[in-house]
Amino acid sequence: MIKRQKIYEGKAKILFKGPDPDTLIQYFKDDATAFNAEKKAVIEGKGALNNILSEHFMKGLSSIGIPTHFLQRLNMREQLIKSCEIIPLEIVVRNFAAGSMSQRLGVKEGTKLSRPLVEFYFKNDELNDPLVTEEHIVGFNWATQAELEEIMTIALRVNDFISGMMHSVNIKLVDFKIEIGRFFDNEFEKLIIADEISPDSCRLWDSLSGEKLDKDIFRQDLGNLIDGYREVAKRFGVLPNQSFSELKEVTK
Numbered sequence: 190m191i192k193r194q195k196i197y198e199g200k201a202k203i204l205f206k207g208p209d210p211d212t213l214i215q216y217f218k219d220d221a222t223a224f225n226a227e228k229k230a231v232i233e234g235k236g237a238l239n240n241i242l243s244e245h246f247m248k249g250l251s252s253i254g255i256p257t258h259f260l261q262r263l264n265m266r267e268q269l270i271k272s273c274e275i276i277p278l279e280i281v282v283r284n285f286a287a288g289s290m291s292q293r294l295g296v297k298e299g300t301k302l303s304r305p306l307v308e309f310y311f312k313n314d315e316l317n318d319p320l321v322t323e324e325h326i327v328g329f330n331w332a333t334q335a336e337l338e339e340i341m342t343i344a345l346r347v348n349d350f351i352s353g354m355m356h357s358v359n360i361k362l363v364d365f366k367i368e369i370g371r372f373f374d375n376e377f378e379k380l381i382i383a384d385e386i387s388p389d390s391c392r393l394w395d396s397l398s399g400e401k402l403d404k405d406i407f408r409q410d411l412g413n414l415i416d417g418y419r420e421v422a423k424r425f426g427v428l429p430n431q432s433f434s435e436l437k438e439v440t441k
């Protein structure tokens with residue numbers, strides 16, 4: 190067996206060298222972390238569900254002309270992606286108050302915002318991903334002013350599209366986080382959506398009952414995380430047939 194070359198291991202994913210120089214293999218782990226990895230667990234099946242759901246959302250985005258890193262799903266845990274230079278920002282879009290924003294500003298969870306709100310966090314675990322302004326982003330050269338404007342446009346388009354997808358299956362998109370990277374197409378730079386879009390990176394509430402179907406189940410000890418993720422996959426018709434113990438078989 191040929192040994193893969195590991196490029197990077199994060200909290201929930203591993204990146205391996207891909208078959209071509211501008212590709213990578215993204216492996217979804219079953220590890221769940223919250224509060225900057227202070228809370229940890231291994232939840233069987235989480236990786237496979239995130240792999241399939243991220244594929245589903247990324248394909249939807251490409252279908253309306255929003256470029257993403259997704260190329261092809263390889264198996265239940267892995268996908269082939271375009272390699273890009275990640276802009277060191279977590280881009281959060283919120284439709285309803287929740288999580289850190291509710292805490293910071295004392296706004297009741299679930300309060301509808303008068304319009305979608307885009308926030309930027311500097312991707313730095315040691316600093317606990319601090320909230321930053323556009324001035325910091327341009328001032329510290331994390332992105333140019335032109336890139337920042339494009340990032341805002343992309344973030345709001347993603348919000349419109351994913352909100353619509355969720356609405357069609359009776360799910361409210363409360364908020365989500367995306368990461369964006371620079372991809373060089375010959376000498377031209379293009380911004381593409383990277384990382385993942387999954388219940389790990391979105392807050393998803395059932396439209397009728399308000400039940401949480403995302404990582405808050407784990408953060409707040411609300412029950413079995415997998416039940417929420419499975420429900421999301423089921424509503425989109427992408428729930429895998431295999432049992433999770435079979436899905437575990439894919440080797441690292």
Ligand code: UDP
Nearest residue numbers: 281287288289290364365366389390391392
């Ligand atoms: N989020 C994420 N990764 C992070 C921080 C946040 O995917 O490192 C997502 C989170 O799941 C939620 C949104 O971004 O959907 C907004 O998160 P928030 O700022 O409220 O922080 P949290 O309460 O999750 O710490």
